[in-house]
Amino acid sequence: MELGETTEECLRREVKEEINLDINSLQLFGVFSGNELFTRLRNGHEVLEGQYFNLNEVPESTNPYIKEKLNQMGPKIIQLLRASQ
Template sequence: MGYIEELREIVGHRPLIFVGSVTVIVDEMGRLLLQQRKFPKGAWGLAGGLMELGESTEEVARREVYEETGLKLDELHLINVYSGPENFIKAENGDEFYVVTVAYFSEGDEGELNIDKAESIKVEFFYPDELPSNMVKSHKVILDEFLSKHYRDDKKKVDNGYFTNGGQ
Protein backbone atom coordinates (compact mmCIF):
# COMPACT_ATOMS: atom_id res chain seq x y z
CA MET A 1 0.00 0.00 0.00
CA GLY A 2 1.36 3.41 -0.98
CA TYR A 3 1.51 6.66 0.95
CA ILE A 4 -1.71 8.06 -0.51
CA GLU A 5 -3.69 4.89 0.19
CA GLU A 6 -2.41 4.84 3.79
CA LEU A 7 -3.33 8.50 4.24
CA ARG A 8 -6.80 7.92 2.81
CA GLU A 9 -7.40 5.16 5.38
CA ILE A 10 -6.92 7.80 8.08
CA VAL A 11 -8.75 10.82 6.61
CA GLY A 12 -11.33 9.21 4.34
CA HIS A 13 -12.57 11.37 1.47
CA ARG A 14 -11.74 14.77 3.03
CA PRO A 15 -9.82 17.21 0.82
CA LEU A 16 -6.04 16.85 0.88
CA ILE A 17 -3.13 18.56 -0.86
CA PHE A 18 -0.87 16.41 -3.04
CA VAL A 19 2.19 17.17 -5.15
CA GLY A 20 2.50 15.63 -8.59
CA SER A 21 4.45 15.87 -11.81
CA VAL A 22 3.51 15.62 -15.47
CA THR A 23 5.77 15.57 -18.51
CA VAL A 24 5.29 16.82 -22.05
CA ILE A 25 7.27 14.39 -24.23
CA VAL A 26 8.16 15.52 -27.75
CA ASP A 27 9.39 13.04 -30.36
CA GLU A 28 11.85 13.68 -33.20
CA MET A 29 9.00 14.78 -35.49
CA GLY A 30 7.74 17.39 -33.03
CA ARG A 31 4.72 15.37 -31.92
CA LEU A 32 3.48 15.37 -28.31
CA LEU A 33 2.82 12.14 -26.41
CA LEU A 34 -0.60 11.89 -24.77
CA GLN A 35 -2.33 9.07 -22.96
CA GLN A 36 -6.02 8.38 -23.12
CA ARG A 37 -6.86 7.87 -19.46
CA LYS A 38 -9.33 5.66 -17.68
CA PHE A 39 -10.01 8.61 -15.29
CA PRO A 40 -11.41 10.98 -16.20
CA LYS A 41 -12.96 8.36 -18.45
CA GLY A 42 -11.57 8.58 -21.97
CA ALA A 43 -9.95 12.00 -21.50
CA TRP A 44 -6.52 12.62 -22.99
CA GLY A 45 -3.71 13.89 -20.79
CA LEU A 46 -0.02 13.92 -20.05
CA ALA A 47 1.90 11.11 -18.42
CA GLY A 48 2.26 11.86 -14.74
CA GLY A 49 1.16 11.16 -11.23
CA LEU A 50 1.50 11.88 -7.55
CA MET A 51 4.60 12.00 -5.37
CA GLU A 52 5.45 9.20 -2.97
CA LEU A 53 7.36 9.85 0.26
CA GLY A 54 11.02 10.70 -0.29
CA GLU A 55 10.72 11.49 -4.01
CA SER A 56 11.71 14.67 -5.80
CA THR A 57 9.37 16.05 -8.45
CA GLU A 58 11.88 15.01 -11.12
CA GLU A 59 11.85 11.46 -9.78
CA VAL A 60 8.05 11.46 -9.87
CA ALA A 61 8.10 12.60 -13.51
CA ARG A 62 10.58 9.90 -14.53
CA ARG A 63 8.86 7.13 -12.55
CA GLU A 64 5.38 7.95 -13.81
CA VAL A 65 6.46 8.26 -17.45
CA TYR A 66 8.22 4.90 -17.22
CA GLU A 67 5.27 3.22 -15.46
CA GLU A 68 2.67 4.62 -17.86
CA THR A 69 4.57 4.48 -21.16
CA GLY A 70 7.69 2.31 -20.77
CA LEU A 71 9.90 5.25 -21.80
CA LYS A 72 12.99 6.42 -19.90
CA LEU A 73 13.47 10.19 -20.10
CA ASP A 74 16.61 12.15 -20.81
CA GLU A 75 16.93 15.69 -19.52
CA LEU A 76 13.88 17.36 -17.96
CA HIS A 77 13.11 21.07 -18.40
CA LEU A 78 10.71 22.94 -16.12
CA ILE A 79 7.60 24.44 -17.73
CA ASN A 80 5.91 25.81 -14.60
CA VAL A 81 4.30 24.95 -11.27
CA TYR A 82 0.49 24.96 -11.15
CA SER A 83 -1.71 25.22 -8.06
CA GLY A 84 -4.94 26.76 -6.80
CA PRO A 85 -8.67 26.07 -6.88
CA GLU A 86 -8.61 25.19 -10.58
CA ASN A 87 -6.51 22.15 -9.61
CA PHE A 88 -9.19 20.62 -7.38
CA ILE A 89 -10.15 17.04 -8.21
CA LYS A 90 -12.98 14.87 -6.97
CA ALA A 91 -12.29 11.27 -7.88
CA GLU A 92 -15.00 8.80 -8.84
CA ASN A 93 -14.61 7.14 -5.42
CA GLY A 94 -15.35 10.44 -3.63
CA ASP A 95 -11.76 11.32 -2.68
CA GLU A 96 -11.15 15.08 -2.88
CA PHE A 97 -7.78 16.72 -3.35
CA TYR A 98 -5.92 19.76 -4.58
CA VAL A 99 -2.84 19.04 -6.67
CA VAL A 100 0.29 21.15 -6.89
CA THR A 101 1.56 20.05 -10.30
CA VAL A 102 5.15 20.50 -11.44
CA ALA A 103 5.22 20.29 -15.25
CA TYR A 104 8.30 19.36 -17.26
CA PHE A 105 9.13 18.74 -20.89
CA SER A 106 11.63 16.37 -22.46
CA GLU A 107 12.60 15.71 -26.04
CA GLY A 108 14.77 12.71 -25.36
CA ASP A 109 13.65 9.27 -24.36
CA GLU A 110 14.56 5.66 -24.86
CA GLY A 111 12.60 2.45 -24.80
CA GLU A 112 9.51 1.06 -26.47
CA LEU A 113 6.03 2.43 -25.83
CA ASN A 114 4.32 0.06 -23.41
CA ILE A 115 0.85 0.99 -22.16
CA ASP A 116 -0.07 0.66 -18.48
CA LYS A 117 -3.51 -0.89 -18.94
CA ALA A 118 -4.44 -0.17 -15.30
CA GLU A 119 -4.43 3.61 -15.94
CA SER A 120 -4.48 4.08 -19.71
CA ILE A 121 -6.65 3.13 -22.65
CA LYS A 122 -3.89 4.01 -25.11
CA VAL A 123 -0.94 6.35 -25.73
CA GLU A 124 -0.40 8.23 -28.96
CA PHE A 125 1.73 11.02 -30.45
CA PHE A 126 -0.09 14.09 -31.82
CA TYR A 127 1.06 17.15 -33.74
CA PRO A 128 0.13 20.31 -31.79
CA ASP A 129 -2.52 21.31 -34.33
CA GLU A 130 -4.16 17.87 -34.10
CA LEU A 131 -4.60 17.55 -30.32
CA PRO A 132 -7.80 15.80 -29.21
CA SER A 133 -10.62 17.99 -27.91
CA ASN A 134 -11.44 15.86 -24.86
CA MET A 135 -8.39 16.72 -22.75
CA VAL A 136 -7.91 16.90 -18.99
CA LYS A 137 -8.46 20.65 -18.36
CA SER A 138 -5.36 21.18 -16.22
CA HIS A 139 -3.20 19.36 -18.77
CA LYS A 140 -4.58 21.52 -21.59
CA VAL A 141 -3.45 24.61 -19.63
CA ILE A 142 0.03 23.10 -19.30
CA LEU A 143 0.20 22.18 -23.00
CA ASP A 144 -0.95 25.66 -24.02
CA GLU A 145 1.82 27.26 -21.96
CA PHE A 146 4.40 24.80 -23.27
CA LEU A 147 3.40 25.42 -26.88
CA SER A 148 3.41 29.20 -26.49
CA LYS A 149 6.72 29.46 -24.62
CA HIS A 150 8.88 26.48 -25.53
CA TYR A 151 7.76 24.71 -28.70
CA ARG A 152 9.08 25.60 -32.14
CA ASP A 153 6.51 24.81 -34.77
CA ASP A 154 8.93 25.01 -37.70
CA LYS A 155 10.11 21.46 -36.85
CA LYS A 156 13.73 22.48 -37.41
CA LYS A 157 16.33 21.34 -34.94
CA VAL A 158 17.65 24.65 -33.61
CA ASP A 159 18.70 25.98 -30.23
CA ASN A 160 17.58 23.32 -27.74
CA GLY A 161 15.99 20.86 -30.17
CA TYR A 162 12.41 21.89 -30.92
CA PHE A 163 12.45 24.33 -28.05
CA THR A 164 13.49 27.93 -27.66
CA ASN A 165 16.33 28.88 -25.34
CA GLY A 166 13.68 29.82 -22.78
CA GLY A 167 13.29 26.11 -22.08
CA GLN A 168 16.85 25.67 -20.86
Protein backbone atom coordinates in the same frame (compact mmCIF):
# COMPACT_ATOMS: atom_id res chain seq x y z
CA MET B 1 5.48 11.26 -5.35
CA GLU B 2 7.70 9.36 -2.96
CA LEU B 3 9.16 10.91 0.18
CA GLY B 4 12.50 12.55 -0.67
CA GLU B 5 11.88 12.28 -4.43
CA THR B 6 12.26 15.34 -6.64
CA THR B 7 9.50 16.33 -9.03
CA GLU B 8 11.72 15.35 -11.95
CA GLU B 9 12.53 11.95 -10.41
CA CYS B 10 8.82 11.36 -9.82
CA LEU B 11 8.02 12.22 -13.43
CA ARG B 12 10.67 9.84 -14.76
CA ARG B 13 9.47 7.03 -12.50
CA GLU B 14 5.76 7.51 -13.21
CA VAL B 15 6.24 7.70 -16.99
CA LYS B 16 8.36 4.53 -16.86
CA GLU B 17 5.75 2.74 -14.73
CA GLU B 18 2.74 3.86 -16.77
CA ILE B 19 3.92 3.75 -20.38
CA ASN B 20 7.40 2.17 -20.19
CA LEU B 21 9.27 5.17 -21.60
CA ASP B 22 12.60 6.43 -20.28
CA ILE B 23 12.94 10.20 -20.00
CA ASN B 24 16.51 11.40 -20.29
CA SER B 25 16.43 15.17 -20.50
CA LEU B 26 13.66 17.22 -18.95
CA GLN B 27 13.03 20.69 -17.63
CA LEU B 28 10.22 21.55 -15.25
CA PHE B 29 8.31 24.58 -16.50
CA GLY B 30 5.13 24.40 -14.48
CA VAL B 31 3.05 22.48 -11.99
CA PHE B 32 -0.70 22.51 -12.47
CA SER B 33 -3.29 21.13 -10.09
CA GLY B 34 -6.83 21.67 -8.95
CA ASN B 35 -10.39 20.51 -9.54
CA GLU B 36 -10.11 21.36 -13.25
CA LEU B 37 -7.63 18.51 -13.67
CA PHE B 38 -9.42 15.83 -11.65
CA THR B 39 -10.29 12.91 -13.88
CA ARG B 40 -11.87 9.60 -12.99
CA LEU B 41 -10.89 7.09 -15.62
CA ARG B 42 -13.49 4.58 -16.77
CA ASN B 43 -11.25 1.63 -15.90
CA GLY B 44 -10.27 2.92 -12.46
CA HIS B 45 -6.74 4.24 -12.70
CA GLU B 46 -4.64 2.64 -15.47
CA VAL B 47 -3.51 4.24 -18.70
CA LEU B 48 -4.55 1.93 -21.55
CA GLU B 49 -3.44 4.01 -24.50
CA GLY B 50 -1.32 7.07 -25.17
CA GLN B 51 -0.99 9.21 -28.28
CA TYR B 52 1.12 12.13 -29.41
CA PHE B 53 -0.40 15.15 -31.12
CA ASN B 54 0.97 18.23 -32.79
CA LEU B 55 0.32 21.22 -30.52
CA ASN B 56 -1.78 22.71 -33.32
CA GLU B 57 -3.86 19.55 -33.71
CA VAL B 58 -5.03 18.72 -30.19
CA PRO B 59 -8.26 16.68 -30.39
CA GLU B 60 -11.54 18.48 -29.72
CA SER B 61 -12.31 15.99 -26.95
CA THR B 62 -9.36 17.26 -24.88
CA ASN B 63 -10.31 18.83 -21.55
CA PRO B 64 -10.77 22.61 -22.14
CA TYR B 65 -8.48 23.45 -19.20
CA ILE B 66 -5.72 21.31 -20.70
CA LYS B 67 -6.23 22.91 -24.12
CA GLU B 68 -5.96 26.37 -22.56
CA LYS B 69 -2.72 25.44 -20.78
CA LEU B 70 -1.29 23.97 -24.00
CA ASN B 71 -2.12 27.20 -25.81
CA GLN B 72 -0.46 29.23 -23.07
CA MET B 73 2.59 27.01 -22.74
CA GLY B 74 2.91 25.97 -26.39
CA PRO B 75 5.64 28.46 -27.32
CA LYS B 76 7.71 27.48 -24.25
CA ILE B 77 7.21 23.77 -25.01
CA ILE B 78 8.40 24.29 -28.59
CA GLN B 79 11.40 26.29 -27.36
CA LEU B 80 12.37 23.51 -24.93
CA LEU B 81 12.00 20.82 -27.59
CA ARG B 82 14.19 22.73 -30.04
CA ALA B 83 16.83 23.35 -27.37
CA SER B 84 17.01 19.62 -26.58
CA GLN B 85 17.80 18.62 -30.17
